[in-house]
Amino acid sequence: MEKMQKKLGFGFMRLPMKDGQADIPQTCDMVDLFLRRGFNYFDTARGYLDGKAETLIRTCLTSRHPRESYLLTDKLSGNYFKTEADIRPLFESQLTDCGVEYFDFYLMHSQCRENYDHYQQCHAYETAFALKAEGKIRHVGISFHDTADFLDQILTEHPEIEIVQLQFNYLDYEDPAIQSRLCYEVCRKHGKPVLVMEPVKGGRLTQLPEKARKILDELHGGSNASYAIRFAAGFEGIKMVLSGMSSIEQLRDNTDYMTDFKPLDDRERKALSEVCRVFRGMHLIPCTACRYCEAGCPRKIHIPDLFAVLNARQIYSDWNGEFYYDVHTRNGGKASDCIKCGQCENICPQHLHIRELLEQVAEIYDKKAE
Numbered sequence: 001m002e003k004m005q006k007k008l009g010f011g012f013m014r015l016p017m018k019d020g021q022a023d024i025p026q027t028c029d030m031v032d033l034f035l036r037r038g039f040n041y042f043d044t045a046r047g048y049l050d051g052k053a054e055t056l057i058r059t060c061l062t063s064r065h066p067r068e069s070y071l072l073t074d075k076l077s078g079n080y081f082k083t084e085a086d087i088r089p090l091f092e093s094q095l096t097d098c099g100v101e102y103f104d105f106y107l108m109h110s111q112c113r114e115n116y117d118h119y120q121q122c123h124a125y126e127t128a129f130a131l132k133a134e135g136k137i138r139h140v141g142i143s144f145h146d147t148a149d150f151l152d153q154i155l156t157e158h159p160e161i162e163i164v165q166l167q168f169n170y171l172d173y174e175d176p177a178i179q180s181r182l183c184y185e186v187c188r189k190h191g192k193p194v195l196v197m198e199p200v201k202g203g204r205l206t207q208l209p210e211k212a213r214k215i216l217d218e219l220h221g222g223s224n225a226s227y228a229i230r231f232a233a234g235f236e237g238i239k240m241v242l243s244g245m246s247s248i249e250q251l252r253d254n255t256d257y258m259t260d261f262k263p264l265d266d267r268e269r270k271a272l273s274e275v276c277r278v279f280r281g282m283h284l285i286p287c288t289a290c291r292y293c294e295a296g297c298p299r300k301i302h303i304p305d306l307f308a309v310l311n312a313r314q315i316y317s318d319w320n321g322e323f324y325y326d327v328h329t330r331n332g333g334k335a336s337d338c339i340k341c342g343q344c345e346n347i348c349p350q351h352l353h354i355r356e357l358l359e360q361v362a363e364i365y366d367k368k369a370e
Contacts, residue, residue, distance in 0.1 A: 001139060001162070001163075001193070001239075004040070004041055004071065004239055004240055005038050005039060005040045005041075006038055006039050006040075006258055006259065006261070007233045007238070007239070007240055007241055007258060007261055008039050008041075008229070008233075008240075008241055008243060008254055008255065008258040009039075009041035009042065009043055009195070009240045009241065009242040009243065010030075010031070010034050010039070010041065010042045010043070010242075010243065010245065010251075011042075011043045011044075011197070011242040011243060011244040011245075012042065012043065012044040012048055012049070012053045012056060012057055012244075013043075013044075013045075013048045013049070013053065013244040013290070014203075014244030014245070014246050015027050015049065015053075015056070015244075015245075015246060016030070016246050016247050016248075017246075022049060022052065022056055024056070024059060024060060026247070026248060027056065027060045028059075028060045028064065029248055030245065030248050030251045031060045031061050031064070031065075032064075033248065033251060033252070033255070034251060034255065035065060035069060035070065037255045037259060038259065039255060039258075040069065040070045040071055041070070041071045041073070041240050041242075042057065042061060042070055042071065042072050042073070043072075043073045043195075043242050044056075044057050044072070044073070044074055044075075044098070045074060045075040045077060045109060046074075046075070046077050046080055046090075046094060047077055047079070047080075047292070047295065050295075054074065054094060054097035054098045055097050055098075057072070057097075057098045057099070058097060058098055058099035062098060062099035062100050063099055067100065067101075071104040071105070072098065072100060072103055072104055072105075073103065073104060073105035073106070073107060073195075074094050074098060074103050074105075074106055074107075075106070075107045075108070075109035075110075075143060076090070076091070076106065076107070076108055076109055076119075076124060076128065077109040077110070078109065078110070078115040078118050078119065079347075081122060081124075082122075083122060084122040084123050084124075084127065086122075087122065087124060087127045088127065088131075091106075091127075091131060091136070095136070101136070102135060102136045102137060102138065103136070103137050103138065104138045104139065105137075105138065105139045105140075105141055105163060105195075106128055106131070106132075106137040106139070106140055106141070107140075107141045107142055107143045107163075107165055108124060108125065108128065108140075108141070108142040108143070109143055110143055110144075110145050110292075110347075110349060111142045111143065111144050111145070111146070111154060112144070112145050112146040112150070112349075113146055113150055114346055114347075116150075116154065125140070125158055125160075125161075128140045129160060139162045139163055140160070140161065140162055141161055141162050141163035141164055141165065141192075141195070142154065142161055142164055142165065143164075143165035143166075143195075143197065144164055144165065144166055144183065145167065145349035145350075145351075147179055147182075147183075148179050148182035148183045148185070148186050151164070151183050151186045151187075152186045152189070152190075155186065155187075155190040155192065156190075159190070161192065162192070162193075163192060163193050163194070163195060163239070164187050164192045164193075164194055164195070165194070165195040165196070165197055166180065166183050166184060166187070166194055166195070166196060166197065167180060167196075167197055167198045167288075167349065168180045168183075168184060168194070168196045168197075168198070168199065168232050168235075168238075169196075169198060169199050169200065169201050169205060169228055169231065169232060170205070170227075170228060170231045170232075170272045170275070170276060171201055171204070171205060171275075171276055171279055171286075172198075172201065172286075174276075175286070177286070177350070177351055178286075178350070184235065184237075187237065188236075188237055192237075193237055193238075193239040194235075194237055194238050194239060195239060195240045195242065196232045196233075196238055196240065196241040196242060197242050198288050199228050199229045199231075199232040199233075199241050199242070199243065200224075200225050200228045200229065200243070201228075201286070201288055202287070202288030202289040202290065203289070204284075204286075204288070205224060205225070205227075205228040206223070206224045206225045206228075207224075208224055208275065208278075209278055209279070209282060209315045210315075211278050212274075212275040212278040212279065215271050215274045215275055215278070216271060216275065218271070219267065219268060219271055221268070222253075222257050223253050223257075225243075225250070225253065225254065226253065226254075226257045227264065227268060227271070227272060229241050229243060229254065229257075229258065230257065230258075230261070230262070230263065230264050230268075231264055231269075231272060233258070233261055233263070234263035234264055241258075282314050282315065283314070284311045284314055284315070285307045285310060285311055285352065285357055286350055286352070287303075287304050287307040287308070287311075287350060287352065288349070288350060289304040289308070290304075290349060291303075291304055292347045292348065292349065293343075293344035293345075293347060293348055293354060294344075296343045296344070296347065297333075297343065297344060298339065298341060298343070299332075299333060299337045299338060299339060300332060300333045301333040301334070301335065301337060301338060301358070302328045302329075302333055303344060303354060303358070305328040306325065306328060306329075306335055306358070306361050306365075307357065307361070309321050309325050309328065309361070309365070310357075310360065310361050310364065313364070321364075321365070322365065325361075325365040334362065334365075334366055335358040335359070335361035335362035335365065335366060336358075336362040336366040338355060338358045338359075338362075340355045342355065
């Protein structure tokens with residue numbers, strides 16, 4: 001398997017933004033610094049950043065740096081193909097948009113019970129391995145969002161899979177819904193290396209409740225993000241930990257502590273267990289703001305933003321939630337506008353009961369507006 005120089009990867013899902021668009025000059029500076037510091041792994045997908053992430057990879061990375069200087073992962077997303085005949089043209093367009101002749105890793109995207117049959121019926125796995133045989137893919141894998149028993153089923157049915165990308169962080173490690181630990185153990189059982197996504201849970205593990213923040217502050221160590229990413233990187237068989245970095249300051253911080261990576265010690269692990277207890281006592285919505293739900297919403301509801309407003313109300317009791325709720329619903333898309341079609345729940349990687357949660361948001365904020 002290709003050499004991954006260090007265990008930190010650059011995810012093109014959350015980039016610095018300016019006037020509603022990706023800040024290309026800052027992203028280029030971040031890419032350059034990332035490579036200069038000896039990191040070389042980049043991750044993207046067709047649907048990231050409103051469908052612009054792949055062309056941004058070409059603009060900021062592949063058109064500016066030699067192909068041998070980086071590893072690039074892309075994904076086959078189920079909502080972009082309807083039949084087997086659609087897959088190859090889609091794949092070729094991804095190569096073109098990214099500006100490369102091959103992908104180092106190509107993943108069957110967000111595999112779960114709801115979409116696995118679609119990939120099977122369209123022979124997506126077989127097509128990917130055929131593309132590998134043609135030299136257009138170096139390694140074929142999956143990204144996964146479901147229970148451990150279903151992951152075991154997929155890896156049993158497709159032992160040819162070479163690598164698995166999992167949601168893995170200290171808050172989800174023992175979570176019965178996400179099953180990070182159990183899924184990781186399935187990968188170990190099948191001998192599959194692991195790529196980590198959401199190590200800081202969409203930023204939630206950087207903006208901690210005050211009680212949790214004080215626990216980590218008492219360590220007098222690194223940033224909140226550093227503990228989360230080092231937690232994930234410290235397990236055997238973890239090949240890469242992805243971070244969706246939104247500023248050059250975040251990139252500097254991440255590359256500082258991951259240049260000479262050190263696993264967590266016992267004191268740090270105990271502190272993270274205490275942080276988990278704080279979170280569990282607050283009953284927060286475990287949304288990672290991936291925005292898959294938002295893209296298909298017929299009422300254009302900014303679901304992750306409304307959930308963030310409700311979570312902030314729990315964390316900061318004096319937080320001005322009404323103001324920010326109005327900001328996110330200024331042009332429509334109130335929680336009460338939900339028609340309960342269920343598209344959001346079908347695609348949610350966290351398996352959230354979004355319709356019920358939107359009812360809770362509406363009860364608090366839309367009632368006040370009446």
